[in-house]
Amino acid sequence: MENLASASSTNLDNSSPDFAILDVRNISVSFGGVRPVQDVSFKISENSFTSVIGPNGAGKTSLFNLISGMNKVSAGEIIFRQQAIQAIHPHKIAQKGLIRTFQGAKIIKRLTVAENLMMAVQGNPGDNLSGFLRIRARRDFEAQARAEAMRRLDQVGLTKFADEYAGILSGGQRKLLDLSRALMAKPSLLLLDEPFAGVNPTLVEKLIMVLGELRKEKSMTFLLIEHDLETVMNISDRVIVMADGKIIADGLPGAIYENEVVIDAYLGSRRKEIK
Amino acid sequence: MDAFVQPGFWVFVLALAGIYGIFALGLQIQYGVGGIMNFGHVGMMAVSGYTIAVLVIKYQWSFWWAAFVGVVLAALLGALLGLTTLRLSGDYFAIASIAFAEITRYWILNTDSVTGGTQGTLAIPNPLGFGGYTNQPDLILTWISDRLYPIVGDEASRDMSMIFIVWPFLFLFIWIASKLQQTSWARVLRATREDDDVPRSLGKNVFRFRLQTLVIGSVFGGIAGVFWALQFALLAPEDFLRIVTFYGWMILILAGATRVKGLIIASIFFGFLYGSTRFLEFWPLSLLSSPERAYLRVFLIGFVIILLMLKRPQGLFGKRQEMVLE
Numbered sequence: 001m002e003n004l005a006s007a008s009s010t011n012l013d014n015s016s017p018d019f020a021i022l023d024v025r026n027i028s029v030s031f032g033g034v035r036p037v038q039d040v041s042f043k044i045s046e047n048s049f050t051s052v053i054g055p056n057g058a059g060k061t062s063l064f065n066l067i068s069g070m071n072k073v074s075a076g077e078i079i080f081r082q083q084a085i086q087a088i089h090p091h092k093i094a095q096k097g098l099i100r101t102f103q104g105a106k107i108i109k110r111l112t113v114a115e116n117l118m119m120a121v122q123g124n125p126g127d128n129l130s131g132f133l134r135i136r137a138r139r140d141f142e143a144q145a146r147a148e149a150m151r152r153l154d155q156v157g158l159t160k161f162a163d164e165y166a167g168i169l170s171g172g173q174r175k176l177l178d179l180s181r182a183l184m185a186k187p188s189l190l191l192l193d194e195p196f197a198g199v200n201p202t203l204v205e206k207l208i209m210v211l212g213e214l215r216k217e218k219s220m221t222f223l224l225i226e227h228d229l230e231t232v233m234n235i236s237d238r239v240i241v242m243a244d245g246k247i248i249a250d251g252l253p254g255a256i257y258e259n260e261v262v263i264d265a266y267l268g269s270r271r272k273e274i275k
Numbered sequence: 276m277d278a279f280v281q282p283g284f285w286v287f288v289l290a291l292a293g294i295y296g297i298f299a300l301g302l303q304i305q306y307g308v309g310g311i312m313n314f315g316h317v318g319m320m321a322v323s324g325y326t327i328a329v330l331v332i333k334y335q336w337s338f339w340w341a342a343f344v345g346v347v348l349a350a351l352l353g354a355l356l357g358l359t360t361l362r363l364s365g366d367y368f369a370i371a372s373i374a375f376a377e378i379t380r381y382w383i384l385n386t387d388s389v390t391g392g393t394q395g396t397l398a399i400p401n402p403l404g405f406g407g408y409t410n411q412p413d414l415i416l417t418w419i420s421d422r423l424y425p426i427v428g429d430e431a432s433r434d435m436s437m438i439f440i441v442w443p444f445l446f447l448f449i450w451i452a453s454k455l456q457q458t459s460w461a462r463v464l465r466a467t468r469e470d471d472d473v474p475r476s477l478g479k480n481v482f483r484f485r486l487q488t489l490v491i492g493s494v495f496g497g498i499a500g501v502f503w504a505l506q507f508a509l510l511a512p513e514d515f516l517r518i519v520t521f522y523g524w525m526i527l528i529l530a531g532a533t534r535v536k537g538l539i540i541a542s543i544f545f546g547f548l549y550g551s552t553r554f555l556e557f558w559p560l561s562l563l564s565s566p567e568r569a570y571l572r573v574f575l576i577g578f579v580i581i582l583l584m585l586k587r588p589q590g591l592f593g594k595r596q597e598m599v600l601e
Contacts, residue, residue, distance in 0.1 A: 111462065127479070
């Protein structure tokens with residue numbers, strides 16, 4: 001498997017990155033008496049690939065919900081491209097280039113597979129009622145969006161389903177659609193919530209290559225939640241470990257692998273999974 | 276049963292179907308595309324209809340300007356409804372929308388000095404001493420009727436003239452709506468119907484899309500109100516009961532909520548159901564008086580909705596596959 005860490009020459013010293021595309025400062029959230037995220041801080045360098053790991057219930061998806069604006073922080077700040085985003089609407093965060101996928105692969109079942117992808121394209125004149133009369137501009141944009149969608153579907157082997165309802169796809173195929181749709185939005189920072197769960201290993205390798213190319217060619221930055229440790233160790237140039245809503249370790253994959261705290265809290269016997 | 280072979284009966288059915296077709300088109304855009312369950316659509320119809328009556332009778336406005344203002348007010352009412360309640364989730368919004376329409380109706384009912392209250396538009400105070408508001412459009416209806424007379428003879432009527440006004444508009448609006456539903460704007464709306472998070476996470480302002488849908492639907496509700504006001508030439512608060520919204524829902528469900536073109540057949544079926552019940556004179560219905568039989572339509576419409584939900588939830592023209600996707 002390709003080690004994506006080699007795809008970037010970005011400074012990996014995350015305590016003082018050259019340019020932090022994302023700066024999470026002491027964020028917490030509480031729902032009633034539950035505090036899924038507690039005083040979490042970290043920075044993400046531009047063009048880096050960072051993974052967040054931890055046991056179930058560690059607060060990883062809650063962290064993504066806060067960063068993407070789906071839930072609001074109870075305390076702390078989130079700076080994306082030097083702008084505070086913790087108080088703004090999720091769609092505005094997405095418009096700034098911060099896109100996410102969902103743990104459960106949320107797809108729109110009653111749209112076709114191609115329509116699911118085309119919906120993600122930014123700046124479509126047809127998205128506004130004022131663009132209704134700009135027939136030619138709408139048609140040209142749609143044609144381009146469709147071509148792009150077909151290219152993405154080809155990458156993940158879903159071309160034959162392009163005009164089928166997305167609701168007929170299997171769990172793994174839905175994951176692929178969710179990931180492809182996020183890429184259609186051309187994000188600068190992509191939050192991937194377990195994108196490879198249920199996807200066959202051959203395709204996972206291919207997807208990792210695609211992500212690597214995007215990182216190299218489009219300077220895309222990735223923040224990944226993943227349970228498959230082999231993938232995490234091979235794909236990431238930095239790993240953040242969470243447990244009980246807090247960050248318990250943060251560093252290079254090799255160091256995390258040997259970290260006693262992480263072994264106790266999460267890795268344990270799973271270390272042997274990693275080849 | 277002789278009534279069913281009379282041309283006048285079918286002319287009435289078609290005139291009514293045209294008006295309700297436009298009314299249901301508003302619901303189709305709101306629910307069929309945007310997933311917004313509006314149970315207060317009749318409020319928009321009431322606002323535009325009464326706006327015409329008040330502005331023409333009380334302030335001697337031109338019918339056309341009054342109609343324009345009526346539709347604008349219906350759109351504004353839709354915007355107000357959306358701005359205040361659209362953040363509520365599906366069922367709660369539906370309840371709020373019923374309340375909204377009922378507030379509108381009760382306001383009409385209790386503001387005698389403006390709307391004529393319980394007595395309807397005939398009781399609107401007016402300085403010129405006449406209670407009608409359709410004088411201007413009546414000239415057009417009469418003109419059409421005069422042109423029809425050589426062709427259909429005594430069957431030429433105001434109702435028949437209405438068909439020639441309402442149906443071209445219905446076809447035009449259905450064409451516009453079907454074009455609108457092919458845009459990426461509608462695609463985002465169809466996504467919001469299932470899940471807010473996905474379009475939101477892709478940079479789409481879900482609230483704006485929904486609000487626009489509600490306003491567009493309200494415009495069609497308002498236009499239906501204009502034609503209603505014209506057709507009946509006299510309005511009363513009981514014309515705008517909650518059940519009227521559900522007449523629109525029956526048409527929508529019958530057509531298949533996502534199929535705009537199905538509205539044509541479905542609205543004609545509704546017009547027949549609405550207009551025919553008082554003429555069902557066979558036993559045991561013959562035991563009922565004509566007005567009592569007219570109320571059978573409420574029962575029949577409820578029955579048709581339940582039957583469709585059970586046997587054909589996708590409607591006559593919808594795709595069953597859409598209903599079974601999980």
